[in-house]
Amino acid sequence: MSSLEKETTRAAQQAARGFIGGDLLVESLKTEGVDTIFGYPGGANLWIYDALYLSDINHILVRHEQGAIHGAQGYSRASGKVGVVLSTSGPGATNLVTGIADAYMDSTPLVVLTGQVAVAGIGKDTFQEADVMGITMPITKHSYQVRDPRDIPRVVREAFYIARTGRPGPVLIDLPKNVTGEVLPAGEDYFSNSTMKIHGYQPRFEPNALDVDRLREAIKQAKKPILYIGGGIISSGCSELITRFARETRIPVTSTLMGLGSFPPDDPLYLGMLGMHGTYTANKAVFESDLLIACGVRFDDRVCGKLERFAPNSLKAHLDIDPAEIGKNVAIQYPVVGDVGRSLALLLEDVPVPDCSEWLSKLQKLHAEVPLTYTKQPGILKPQEVLEMLQAATGGQAIVTTEVGQHQMWAAHYYKPVSPRKFITSGGAGTMGYGFPAAMGAAIAKPDQTVVCVAGDASFQMNIQELQTIFERNIPVKVFVINNRYLGMVRQWQELLHGERYAESRIGGPDFAKVAEAYGVLGLRAENAEEAQAAVAKALSHQGPVVVDFIVAEGENVFPMVLPGRGSDEMMLADRWSE
């Protein structure tokens, strides 16, 4: 059907059944610029589907609601837009819970639409009733239950505004069936009533100028400063500003997992990722620093390790939009609350240049002396090799999503995204099953870019059903399964921390290439370096979706590693302890 025909048919259908709450919802979503929804229908959201029928919003029908929400997250993380997901009530809505928690942890802006039983049935244990507002309260930025369809335009507007401003996050709208199904009398202007009423929400964009001046003076005094940057740089869209700031001040930079891509990976100021699996030099630099300048980060335990030993001799500055992050885990002497990009812009108006060239050259020397390493073994494919091949073939230009585990850390080590929104991973929640649907969402948001999901053999099995979705819609995701026949990260902890008692970490999987073929998706398999090289090339040049099963060494570990409870200066390197 042409879009004109669709529009005409839609109008005729609407005229026949009347203008309903669901129509109001779809119109409100369009007003917010929504072009894509990830969802799954059921009894309680059927009026919403009725309103979506023949609309020009692209609805992605997934095979599990968890796939829908991670899809919306990937879409959002790749595009910077608010992701939208739609489920039915009860089990449909509870299937979204993991994704909501994940989005909350990683500050991903989402609007989550859940069907609900009719208002008259709420509280009566009606079929497929679940208290989704109650269940998700601690993992949403805000939530609504709409009781009157006339509130829909205002609620939708507020929800998008709250989701994308300040510190972004998921906002849930619970929509009882009678509300979306209610026929509204024609001839009224339902949109005039969309003025927002959120007096309790005033995110602070503009930092306090005095705080910025205090920080500027502190930077001038510093001898061993370091920039510790994270996902907030990407949310704020200030990767160019942080790059300029580092280059003009000559302060070395380390990034969190969530910040990868926000600073040019080949810049001589860049020391790599910090934290549990950070580089030797990045962790060493943080430990020895006298001024830690934290930008858009949250002092996560996977970054800091044992708090008493985290940057023990440094003064600490924290630039963040969320005032509650300041001092939450670590005492801060120089807080700057506001948009981190805006704060950096103010600092750049009168750039403080510290005297730290000695410090920088010492770190650069160290970084060259202790690079990331692994040992190749003839005839056996090492997981790191696959990531190096991916890096070589894409030059860091592709969007890479990851699942969770060892392969995620190797991707962080060896894949070097050249710009923001090219490395999409579940950081705060560490959700296995995130990466594959997120890749699907990213590929929908950025159809002109190569999208690769680096998956573990176990993680991939958590949402493998979305192969059907990418097949049907011809979404050209390239899944690289780093197949070690283990819950590798669990195995590593058992080896290092549980006396090699490998309880339940050996895990089987199917022949992934055959599974892919069964879904109609190209499946490849590689067992050694030559085959891997060929498979990478073939996968990246293939027009449609593809799954490559890389059969890699079983017992490889991720190094460096700061063992849990240790200080970030005590690292296990591949073959020895750091001094």
Next chain:
Amino acid sequence: MRRTLSMVVNDQPGVLSRIAGLFTRRGYNIESLTVGTAEQPGLSRMTISTTGDEAELEQIIKQVEKLIDVISVVSIGEDALVARELMLIKVSASAPARSEINGIVEPFRASIVDVAHSSLIIQATGDTDKNDALVELLRPYGIIEIARTGVTALIRGQLVSA
């Protein structure tokens, strides 16, 4: 350190859950919580008395402020505050004990609001310490039931709590 948080919140379903849930999840302590309508329609005033060190209290306030339905929060120290709690105590009272109980109740400016054959209900208003003291004095007579509302509060003088 004990602090009283006086907050103005939207009078919306779920607000109490959001705030109580936040305290539970982050491991903050609630000593008492009262809620009732505020001066403006559509808004409620919630008063929570809590304990914690300086850093913890700062976190509590910032986390509460993040809730969209919370319009304002102020933390008030004991001395800057008019804090009151209403308490009802049902106490056993044989005829001879009654005049004694009367003598205890009077200096507290409490009043006897129900008289039954062998018991009395006393109504007292005051800060928590004063009400505690009254409970202790009445204990020897045999306390049958106590109901306390928890503290509600406003800042002294011209300043407003929100």
